[in-house]
Amino acid sequence: MNGRGDGIRNWLIQRISAIYIALFTIYIGYFFLSTELINYQTWYGWVSQTINKILISLFFFTLLMHAWVGIRDVVMDYVHNITIRFILLTAIIGLLAAMAIWLILIVQGVR
Amino acid sequence: MRISVYRYNPETDAEPYMETFDIEVSSETMVRDALLEIKERDPTFTFRHSCGEGVCGSDAININGSNGLGCVTKIAELKEPVEIRPMPGMPIIRDLVVDMTQFFQQYRAVKPYIIRKDPVPEVELKQTPEERDKLDGLYECILCGCCSGSCPSYWWNPDKFRGPAALLQSWRFLADNRDQGTEERLDELDGPYKLFRCHTIMNCMDVCPKGLNPTKAIGHIKQLMLKNMV
Numbered sequence A: 001m002n003g004r005g006d007g008i009r010n011w012l013i014q015r016i017s018a019i020y021i022a023l024f025t026i027y028i029g030y031f032f033l034s035t036e037l038i039n040y041q042t043w044y045g046w047v048s049q050t051i052n053k054i055l056i057s058l059f060f061f062t063l064l065m066h067a068w069v070g071i072r073d074v075v076m077d078y079v080h081n082i083t084i085r086f087i088l089l090t091a092i093i094g095l096l097a098a099m100a101i102w103l104i105l106i107v108q109g110v111r
Numbered sequence B: 001m002r003i004s005v006y007r008y009n010p011e012t013d014a015e016p017y018m019e020t021f022d023i024e025v026s027s028e029t030m031v032r033d034a035l036l037e038i039k040e041r042d043p044t045f046t047f048r049h050s051c052g053e054g055v056c057g058s059d060a061i062n063i064n065g066s067n068g069l070g071c072v073t074k075i076a077e078l079k080e081p082v083e084i085r086p087m088p089g090m091p092i093i094r095d096l097v098v099d100m101t102q103f104f105q106q107y108r109a110v111k112p113y114i115i116r117k118d119p120v121p122e123v124e125l126k127q128t129p130e131e132r133d134k135l136d137g138l139y140e141c142i143l144c145g146c147c148s149g150s151c152p153s154y155w156w157n158p159d160k161f162r163g164p165a166a167l168l169q170s171w172r173f174l175a176d177n178r179d180q181g182t183e184e185r186l187d188e189l190d191g192p193y194k195l196f197r198c199h200t201i202m203n204c205m206d207v208c209p210k211g212l213n214p215t216k217a218i219g220h221i222k223q224l225m226l227k228n229m230v
């Protein structure tokens, strides 16, 4: 966990993902505000557009990366026992990866 | 004015406790004056102090929950009862005296001196006034430790995180045009701990009695790293 450039890389991931998450929130907020009637049909229609599928997937990808950097930071601050930390971080990676796969399946399922 | 001070003598006390004193104060009385008065009444009371005018950085203590120098803090402006404790996050030796060994180890680790690769010239290394201006807000640090002692990231990892004081000094030399150690300085700070335990909590700039801003200095180091990366 001490690779070259590791610190600045994670820091950069955190900033860039934060910017994308903020922009995406504005984008999806615009959809909700500009659509007069929001029901399952309009929502489904919006999500099934290819561009939105890409943007949504990217959103969840950056969100998971952002979550990873943040949770890892918290664990490194507070969990000093190496064995427990290793188990915790592995479990968190597993959980985040599972969520990523699940999200791919969901977005894939929208036609 | 009612002042309660932290007392702990590991040789005689099982537990630390707070002891209260009533001290006569004027609008000009500094916390240090009150502590001296307490020492007058109870000579076993121990605290560090020296110059008495905010220059030496010896009497960094925790006053009503935030770190500061006893000698430049007017006691009349504080909320009563005033609570004086040792700086948090550092091992307590006795009463208000903390062990700052680790703090100075972190300071030494950033190599707080000019690194030259070129042969050192016979005459002094010149600086333009603009180059010199870059060191303002950096060189004034008196190493009191108020900032690192108020930083949660330093509390949790004092052995691995350099802390705001040392990082401010690291930037002080990175920003110096006479220094040629940029690369080795940045390499040394790489990894998740030494620099990147800073989560921009900003307690450091809040408490610095010299009005310095370690958070900003840390930001500059990160920017420089980024520049060197791309």
Ligand code: SF4
Binding pocket: B140, B141, B142, B143, B144, B145, B146, B147, B148, B164, B165, B168, B207, B208, B209, B210, B211, B212, B214
């Ligand atoms: S930066 Fe300020 S608070 Fe920190 S050690 Fe220097 S003078 Fe003290």
